[in-house]
Amino acid sequence: MLALNAQDIHMQQRAASKQEAIKAIAGLLTQKGLVEAGYQDGMLAREAQTSTYLGSGIAIPHGTTDTRDQVKHTGVQVFHFPDGVDWGDGNLAYVAIGIAAKSDEHLSILRQLTRVLSQDGVEEQLKKVARAEQVVAILNGETTGAQALIFKPEMVLSGFPASDMTTLQAVGAGLLKNHHCLNNEGVSQLVGGSPIHLGQRHWLLGESEGVEQTGVSVVMPATSFTHQAQRVSALWCLAANNGAHLPVLKTLTQWKADEQLAACVSLSPQALVNACSPEASTDASTAIASTDAHGKVTDEATKEGESGTFTVTNSHGLHARPGAMLVNTAKKFHADIQVANASTQSASVNAKSLMKVIALGVKHGHQLHFTAQGADAEQAIAGLGNAIKEGLGEHA
Template sequence: MLTLTTTDISLAQTHTDKLSAIDFLAQQLTQRGLVKADYVQGMKNREAQNSTYLGNGIAIPHGTTDTRHLVEKTGVAIAHFPNGIDWGEGNRVYLAIGIAAKSDEHLGILKQLTKVLSADGVEQALKNAKNEQEIIALLEGNTQLSINFDASQIQLDFPASDMVQMTAVAAGLLKNSGCASSELVADFVSQSPTHLGEGVWLACSSKGVSQSGMSFVTTANQCRYEQQDVRTLIGFAACNSAHHSQLKTITEMLGNGEIGKLNTLNVLQLLSMFGDSTPDESQPTDSSNSQTFTIKNAHGLHARPGAMLVACAKKFDAAIAVRNLDTDSQQVNAKSLMKVIALGVKHGHKLEFSADGHDAQAALEAIGQAIQSGLGEG
């Protein structure tokens, strides 16, 4: 596990192009004794082979495999560009992470970094970061960027007979998810929720909240409160702005006269509407369209072969998911470079690909051929 410090980060950089930025990062790595001076050419050669842009305003310039002998010690140098820098192909970078790694340990660094950089809102948060501590908090996953909301925070058709029971259940779901303490439960039960119309109510509290979260409760009974029907209660635990997107969705439904639709949605529909999972990752795949391939690359799926794999997957319309059988990972979107690299794939690891769509079989065959050929590394 790489521990970031404020000395790893250079703020307010204003380089005009990515080669200038790479020169700066190489200089930082050299001055700190992580690499020898000639490592900079390896970083530029690597960039010429394939862009190190990952997405979400982040690039990870690093050397080629034949310049690893120039690495003295594993580490990183990070440059922050508040105004952004053109990284080619229309991509703008706000944070460049120069990596020095002696062997496969760089996969651990990439996995640590990319795992927390796939969430919505990262790019804007990096752009607006004011100090080293904010950047470290973002990279280490200590900054909440999306609301805490999953299936465990949804209770449909609860046999409630009054609003007190509804608010107690909504608050209990937030407490059990780790978003808040008993203080929020007491506040929910004692307050009067807001009626949004058509039996949909809203309760919100900031008391005892450690993470912003959302709960959703419907009742199976005929229930009334303040002479109005009660069918659905939405609960928010709020301590930051992570719930603003969900509030915006609710406001838009109100404006369009569609708030009553919330009374009819199932769990998957609610997660699709309010959760932070992307559709291409949550789609079910046909188990008959699954194949397992062994990675032959000596240094695993670092950025270059990872990019080749993703480029192959993107040629097809099918939804393609992949998981690392050797680490028992969850399925991720095979068309996302950040998430593929985050699997931490090393030489010999077995990847299981599942595809769903009219060209699913063709996609799996092409991926297998690309892996067999070495993903651009022979």
């Protein structure tokens, strides 16, 4: 399996543009005997087709499928740019991972990077690193400062038979403990805490003591009850030891401003988690756009949705370019779109997140199963099917 090593990291590099950076990386790949000189043209051509910037200060320049014959040995060379390099659209790359791959050996690195990109503080760490070993640790997700938010559909519990706030707090704390976010001390602190009223029957309770990982749970009672003269329809519990929970607070704040908090209880657990994720691709209110002016869920929001299963015919599966094409297609639609790798029986992920799509590890011949909910769900499934059939920007 291809892996990142300290000897492949080149610190304190400078480049006036991403093209200059790519040429320098291609030159080193050639010097190391990994590629022929013509591979540089493929790397520049790939960048002209689709940006290889992934996020969090990381870019992955690599060649086109037409220049795979220029690869002699699979490998990587990593440049660290402490001042950053403009990679387009205002994105600064502090680390560029130049990839030379004969087939799909590099997918292990891409899958690892998708996990790192979802963590908090990665870009800031990459700005400050001084040693190659530190870069490897960050990119491998081994640093304690980079921690992802733990918020999964199974941490959203609706219809719970509770008639008092203390019961909701205990259930919310239990969900967080079960997902290794709170220890016993944290559970006690959360259960004994005092929730604040956000408005529209939603309450918020946070805890920073006894936190092992930053996480969120949501508990909704089967029947709304009264607490401190205010009704209760949902309790949001936060366990935080870093800033990974901030996107959730931002989403709640926006929903409150848009007077849509009441409507979000009608979202499926998966849709609720997606709407609060750091990489949510649309405005937070989009997820509950299918509500009328009074917060009542419309017929469109209660539909079961559409689904479709399609076979990926790309020779090298969903690497960066076809993956980006798939995600860009999904983003054209307002529907909440989930995708799973049916061939490996993976869990469903947000089809509008490049990080999560690449992490599915889709290879040639694998089947992708899509589900979509929303007013344009049928068009979304049809559009994704056509895009896959046409090769996602590559010859099938």
